[in-house]
Amino acid sequence: MSDPALNEMIWQIVASIPPGKVATYGQVAALAGCPNHARYVGSTLKKLPKDTTLPWHRVVNAKGESSFPKDSDGYKRQLARLNDEGVSFRNGKLSLSQYGWV
DNA sequence: TGTATGACCCCAA
DNA sequence: GTTGGGGCCATAC
Numbered sequence: 001m002s003d004p005a006l007n008e009m010i011w012q013i014v015a016s017i018p019p020g021k022v023a024t025y026g027q028v029a030a031l032a033g034c035p036n037h038a039r040y041v042g043s044t045l046k047k048l049p050k051d052t053t054l055p056w057h058r059v060v061n062a063k064g065e066s067s068f069p070k071d072s073d074g075y076k077r078q079l080a081r082l083n084d085e086g087v088s089f090r091n092g093k094l095s096l097s098q099y100g101w102v
Numbered sequence: 103t104g105t106a107t108g109a110c111c112c113c114a115a
Numbered sequence: 116g117t118t119g120g121g122g123c124c125a126t127a128c
Contacts, residue, residue: 025110036123042109043125067109
């Protein structure tokens with residue numbers, strides 16, 4: 001589809017995530033209007049520019065952990081960011097029940 | 103046009 | 116808690 005509207009929608013949703021909270025790809029996709037587009041969100045975020053202001057670090061998978069290898073720079077940056085926002089990681093994972101975006 | 107891949111999600115054993 | 120399989124959509128070659 002490559003719907004730019006959907007793309008902007010995703011950005012809006014991700015940008016709407018309050019600090020100290022995290023949302024899952026499925027959550028963002030569902031809020032975007034496509035509960036099955038979880039994969040699309042990840043793929044889209046991955047293609048985002050490096051100078052993007054989008055807080056993609058607040059988006060995690062359904063397991064409550066980062067979806068990309070910790071060897072990646074983004075992974076460390078995400079953990080650092082979330083940790084700075086008050087999110088406590090547990091063995092590389094976090095409590096969606098506690099930090100999950102409502 | 104078709105195949106392969108991916109920062110995913112859900113369910114069952 | 117871990118592992119395996121199936122399904123979803125979009126992108127890249």
